[in-house]
Amino acid sequence: MQKESTRSRQGILVIGDFCVDLILTGDVRPRFGQVEQIVDDAAIDVGGSAAIFASQSAKLGARVKVVGSVGDDAFGKLISGELGRAGVDVSGLKPHPVLKTGIGVALSLPSDRAILTYMGTLDAMRPGDLDESLFDSVGHVHLASYFLLDAMRGEWTRWLALCRERGITTSMDTNWDPHRRWQGIEELLPYVDVFLPNEQEALAISRETNVEAAGKKLADQGPLVVIKRGADGATAFGRNETWTLTPNPSVGLPARVVDTTGAGDNFDAGFINAWLACAGIPASLELGHRCAIASLEQPGGMRGQKKQPVPETP
Ligand SMILES: Nc1ncnc2c1ncn2[C@@H]1O[C@H](COP(=O)(O)OP(=O)(O)OP(=O)(O)O)[C@@H](O)[C@H]1O
Ligand SMILES: [Mg+2]
Numbered sequence: 001m002q003k004e005s006t007r008s009r010q011g012i013l014v015i016g017d018f019c020v021d022l023i024l025t026g027d028v029r030p031r032f033g034q035v036e037q038i039v040d041d042a043a044i045d046v047g048g049s050a051a052i053f054a055s056q057s058a059k060l061g062a063r064v065k066v067v068g069s070v071g072d073d074a075f076g077k078l079i080s081g082e083l084g085r086a087g088v089d090v091s092g093l094k095p096h097p098v099l100k101t102g103i104g105v106a107l108s109l110p111s112d113r114a115i116l117t118y119m120g121t122l123d124a125m126r127p128g129d130l131d132e133s134l135f136d137s138v139g140h141v142h143l144a145s146y147f148l149l150d151a152m153r154g155e156w157t158r159w160l161a162l163c164r165e166r167g168i169t170t171s172m173d174t175n176w177d178p179h180r181r182w183q184g185i186e187e188l189l190p191y192v193d194v195f196l197p198n199e200q201e202a203l204a205i206s207r208e209t210n211v212e213a214a215g216k217k218l219a220d221q222g223p224l225v226v227i228k229r230g231a232d233g234a235t236a237f238g239r240n241e242t243w244t245l246t247p248n249p250s251v252g253l254p255a256r257v258v259d260t261t262g263a264g265d266n267f268d269a270g271f272i273n274a275w276l277a278c279a280g281i282p283a284s285l286e287l288g289h290r291c292a293i294a295s296l297e298q299p300g301g302m303r304g305q306k307k308q309p310v311p312e313t314p
Helices: 049-059 074-085 150-166 199-206 211-219 263-276 281-296
Strands: 010-015 019-025 041-047 063-071 089-096 103-109 112-118 140-144 169-173 224-228 234-237 242-245
Touching: 010 049, 019 074, 041 049, 041 074, 049 063, 049 074, 049 140, 049 263, 063 074, 074 089, 140 150, 140 263, 150 169, 169 263, 199 211, 199 224, 211 224, 211 234, 224 263, 224 281, 234 281, 242 281, 263 281
Parallel strands: 010 063, 010 140, 019 103, 063 089, 140 169
Antiparallel strands: 019 041, 103 112, 224 234, 234 242
């Protein structure tokens, strides 16, 4: 893991997935046979793990730019517009000449959700979309949704090694593997400073059956491993030490869970921004958790986001 002296929030590059989420809440279990069903609420929000991370980071006071693909359509403009308003540099968000913007339709219950995904540009990133100049004036790189970016699989070792060479810190949240193969991560971990899977992802990637064994095995490859555990909080695993945050009134409990979309991505942004400000691991877990629960209380990943600069530790 990189030394504290090399960490910087002035220039976070976020690479990954951008889409639009339509979130329906209430009686959302569909019934076929021409049934028209009335739901409680509908919200359209910018989604994609990279988009949510970038937006929350900018709201926490970081200088952020994004790289990825959107469609040359109304949803693509919505994404650029919303991220731009949050203060994110969207010049690296390229409108695709052919594909339409990806869409996630979330049927959201307080304790669970089903998502219908139209991929569109979600996995449109290609090796030629990255070049060395994107890494100029960058202090940290966050790679989101590794498993969605199929065409980029062979590329990341090179780019993450370049980051290490240039003293750029790195973090990664793979999210779920839709193919359920869970491969390719081990070779990247030595170049990753902070790895942020959720519990199921950590077990699947490490091929372990309990969180402690998974966290230790993944941390042995090099990174600080932060495993998100839903209502049970989160545990960080270093080489020889672990830290656990258990949700309670002093670190915050969600007043109500409206929609879980983006909780993990907002957690990532809170954790990484505190970590980059050298806040220490317990305080980084706490900011991650606070950003996550703010997002649980609103539909979508961006509405509930905290707008509050993180103080730099002198
Ligand atoms: N019901 C809850 N009560 C309290 N805290 C919660 C609850 N659900 C989530 N959290 C907080 O949000 C964090 C991230 O949630 P989760 O573990 O669901 O991440 P994730 O699976 O990566 O999410 P995503 O679906 O966005 O990928 C948790 O580590 C915890 O801090
Ligand atoms: Mg996640």
